[in-house]
Amino acid sequence: MSDLILHHYPSSPFSEKVRLIFGFKGLAWRSVHIPAIMPKPDVLALTGGYRKTPFMQIGADIYCDSALIARVLEARQPSPTLYPASAPLAVPLAQWADSALFWAAVTWTMQPAGVSHLFNNPAPEVMKAFGADRAAFTGSMRRLTLADATAQLGSYLGSLAAQLQQQGGPWLFGGTPTIADFSVAHALWFIRRGGPVAEIIGRHAGLNEWLDRVLAIGHGRSEPMSSAEAIAVAAAGAAGGHAFCEVGAGLGFEPGQAVTVAATDYGSDPVAGTLVGLSADEVVVRRTDERAGTVHVHFPRIGFQIKKEQSA
Structure with missing residues (x-):
């Protein structure tokens, strides 16, 4: 074990x-x-x-x-390594994905259509408890508005799609996954869980196919x-x-x-x-x-x- x-x-x-x-x-x-x-x-x-x-x-x-x-x-x-020497920018890209991309993805996904899908039409008391917990969790942190998240996410996804196209390989830095692929993927995985709001990913060529490849890796045993x-x-x-x-x-x-x-x-x-x-x-x-x-x-x-x- x-x-x-x-x-x-x-x-x-x-x-x-x-x-x-x-x-x-x-x-x-x-x-x-x-x-x-x-x-x-x-x-x-x-x-x-x-x-x-x-x-x-x-x-x-x-x-x-x-x-x-x-x-x-x-x-x-x-x-296999998460940190190949051939991809020195994988770590800072992962750090960006874990912060800026993540919060844009969360704000976009937590609009009403996404919430309904994520929580399967939750009861008001469930959402009240969840909202109170997350308010305490984020404290004084300044949160994005939906308008800001929409603009930022569109720009971010466009850049990621361009990176995939420029590399010409199946992963963000070419022929092998790096820590950046996994950090970007978890934010897009959350968007995809939002059902109808996931259409934003499909606006950018190659991103859905790349996300499918990452998720196909699975969770091990x-x-x-x-x-x-x-x-x-x-x-x-x-x-x-x-x-x-x-x-x-x-x-x-x-x-x-x-x-x-x-x-x-x-x-x-x-x-x-x-x-x-x-x-x-x-x-x-x-x-x-x-x-x-x-x-x-x-x-x-x-x-x-x-x-x-x-x-x-």
């Missing part, structure tokens, strides 16, 4: 990105379905406050953010797992140690400092703990939960802020 545990829910776009990467790398994994909205007590037991979806667990190590998860899976299974079982895995794994990490010199922090780590865009609930790992790419905090035991929670540096605290 695989030690890779993905905590996700079926309609989560960033989860679809990671599920497709599992498929691309031919990896087996265990699937824990989590709630789409708060409360999420089992999630918080593992992450300490981070509530974006998905996150990945390996024993008592918790990996937050799909960009970091992709790097961990690349280290686990280097071939998964087995269901309960959140209680995952918490027990973390508690047992803590006794066996954690993935190696250390606090690098000259980065402004010292090992053992009390810190908080929080996303800088949305879902910015801080995670408090003791600093045990820091590099140019990753920050790791140690925290203890009465059920999950002592876990190490990993975050990427891009998109997250570290702050020193008075006590852990």
Whole structure:
């Protein structure tokens, strides 16, 4: 049985990105379905406050953010690679897709026709609960208007279609998929789930065919797992140690400092703990939960802020 545990829910776009990467790398994994909205007590037991979806667990190590998860899976299974040397712009394109393209896609899809299709004509109380959760989740973040999203999305999709045509290959950077294909695909996958609003993709030559190719990769091999079982895995794994990490010199922090780590865009609930790992790419905090035991929670540096605290 695989030690890779993905905590996700079926309609989560960033989860679809990671599920497709599992498929691309031919990896087996265990699937824990989590709630789409708060409360999420089992999630918080593992992450300490981070509530974006998905996150990945390996024993008592918790990996937050799909960009970091992709790097961990690349280290686990280097071939086929997500980061070919022939496509140095794949990573910044993926970062753009995970932010600007994603929010334009979400705003476009969440217009009434898309919502009705996504939620199968939801009851008013369902949408009220979902809306309240997402309002708290995005906080003071400035959201696009539908008019702005429409204009931006049309421009973005046109550029992606032109990139595919110019490359002449089946993928965004030619003959092989990269991290950029998976980051772009999850945003377009969400639009396609919106039913009638998905016609915007078809306006741009080649995009539907490219999206079909990405989604045909599939999700690899998964087995269901309960959140209680995952918490027990973390508690047992803590006794066996954690993935190696250390606090690098000259980065402004010292090992053992009390810190908080929080996303800088949305879902910015801080995670408090003791600093045990820091590099140019990753920050790791140690925290203890009465059920999950002592876990190490990993975050990427891009998109997250570290702050020193008075006590852990």
